[in-house]
Amino acid sequence: MNHFCLSLIADKKVHRQILLIEKIAKARYAITLEEISDSLNTSLRTLKRDLKEIASMEENLIIRHSAAKVEITDNELVSFVLAEFAEKSPLFIIIKSIFEGKYLSVDEWSDELYISTSTLYRHLNHLKEILASFNLKLQFSPVSLEGREVEIRYFFHYFFYSMDDISQNFRPNRKTAELFEISFQYIMEHSELEGHVCHRSVLYWIMVITKRLELRQNIKISNTAQLQKKELPMTYEAIEKLAFEVLELVPSSDEEITKNEILFLDFVLLDNYVYTEEFSARVIDYDDKKLIKSLFSLVKTYFIDNELEEPTEYNGTYRMDTSKKEVHSIGIFCILK
Incomplete structure (x- = not known):
C-alpha cells in the first residue's frame, strides 16, 4: 500500500497489520516473527495476535512453518486483503x-x-x-x-x-474511460499536440471534474493564471471546443465561471501531456539557467517532502526518458496555486 493511502489508516492496529503483511510479502524467504518484531518495533505477542486476526480474514494468506517462520506466496491474496482493509x-x-x-x-x-x-x-x-x-x-x-x-x-x-x-471500487467507470478515449482523439486532431498523455491520471481528472461540475462546484482561477492562456495557443482553442462538443459543458450564466472551467481543463491537459524533446523546446527555454535551477529545486523539494524516490535523470523541470526522447511535465498546478 502506498504511503498516502497508508497515512489514511488512522487505526493503529490496522496500520500495523498492513505493515506486517507487506513485510512478509516483500521478504525473499520465509521470515521469522523475531525479525518482524525488530523491524516494526512490536512485541511477539502482538504479532501473533495480529496473525490470528489476519487469518480470520483470509486463512490462506500467510503460511506458517514449524520453525516459527512465516511467508506469503500468493500476491493476489495480498492485494485482496489490502483492498478489504481500505474499503472498510x-x-x-x-x-x-x-x-x-x-x-x-x-x-x-x-x-x-x-x-x-x-x-x-x-x-x-x-x-x-x-x-x-x-x-x-x-x-x-x-x-x-x-x-x-x-x-x-x-x-x-x-x-x-x-x-x-488497491481497490477496483475507487476506479473510474466505463463511461469515464470512453469519455477519455473520445477526448484524447479530439485533442490530437484539433490541436498542435502530438504524442501521449498520462492515461491513468487523465482518467481520474475526468472523473473528478465531471463530478464536481455535476455538484455545481465551480473553480476560481486567479487573474495571474488566467494570463497564462495567452501563452497556451496550441491547446486552448481545442479545449474550448472539447468542453462544449465532447464533455458537454453547459455554459454558465456567469461567463467568468465558464472561462475558468475551460482554462482549468487546459491546464490539466498540459500537466498530463508527455512532451517530445523537440516539442518541449517550444514550451520552455532550456538556456534560461536561472529558471531551470529554480524549477529543478522545486522538483527536488517535492520528492523530498512527499518521501518519494527521485528519478535518476533530470533536464530542467522535466524528467527525461533518454531512450524514447520524451519529457514528462512535473505539474502546472503550481501556477494555479
Missing part, C-alpha cells in the same frame, strides 16, 4: 462519500459506520492533519471539505489516483 476503513468511506455529494453529521456517520463518536472524532482529526497539507480544512457539521476548489479537486484526484492499485 472509515476515512476511505467518508472521503468517497463526500466526493459523491453525500454529507452527513458526525452522529450520522457514527451510526453509518457502527463506531462510537469518540472513535470517529479520532479518525476525523487524523484526516484534518492530512488535509492541511492540501491547504484544506475539514468541517464537522456536516462532515465536508472546505477550501479553494482547485485544492479540493487536486485532493480528490490524488486520493483516487493513489487508490488505483
Whole structure:
C-alpha cells in the first residue's frame, strides 16, 4: 500500500497489520516473527495476535512453518486483503462519500459506520492533519471539505489516483474511460499536440471534474493564471471546443465561471501531456539557467517532502526518458496555486 493511502489508516492496529503483511510479502524467504518484531518495533505477542486476526480474514494468506517462520506466496491474496482493509476503513468511506455529494453529521456517520463518536472524532482529526497539507480544512457539521476548489479537486484526484492499485471500487467507470478515449482523439486532431498523455491520471481528472461540475462546484482561477492562456495557443482553442462538443459543458450564466472551467481543463491537459524533446523546446527555454535551477529545486523539494524516490535523470523541470526522447511535465498546478 502506498504511503498516502497508508497515512489514511488512522487505526493503529490496522496500520500495523498492513505493515506486517507487506513485510512478509516483500521478504525473499520465509521470515521469522523475531525479525518482524525488530523491524516494526512490536512485541511477539502482538504479532501473533495480529496473525490470528489476519487469518480470520483470509486463512490462506500467510503460511506458517514449524520453525516459527512465516511467508506469503500468493500476491493476489495480498492485494485482496489490502483492498478489504481500505474499503472498510472509515476515512476511505467518508472521503468517497463526500466526493459523491453525500454529507452527513458526525452522529450520522457514527451510526453509518457502527463506531462510537469518540472513535470517529479520532479518525476525523487524523484526516484534518492530512488535509492541511492540501491547504484544506475539514468541517464537522456536516462532515465536508472546505477550501479553494482547485485544492479540493487536486485532493480528490490524488486520493483516487493513489487508490488505483488497491481497490477496483475507487476506479473510474466505463463511461469515464470512453469519455477519455473520445477526448484524447479530439485533442490530437484539433490541436498542435502530438504524442501521449498520462492515461491513468487523465482518467481520474475526468472523473473528478465531471463530478464536481455535476455538484455545481465551480473553480476560481486567479487573474495571474488566467494570463497564462495567452501563452497556451496550441491547446486552448481545442479545449474550448472539447468542453462544449465532447464533455458537454453547459455554459454558465456567469461567463467568468465558464472561462475558468475551460482554462482549468487546459491546464490539466498540459500537466498530463508527455512532451517530445523537440516539442518541449517550444514550451520552455532550456538556456534560461536561472529558471531551470529554480524549477529543478522545486522538483527536488517535492520528492523530498512527499518521501518519494527521485528519478535518476533530470533536464530542467522535466524528467527525461533518454531512450524514447520524451519529457514528462512535473505539474502546472503550481501556477494555479
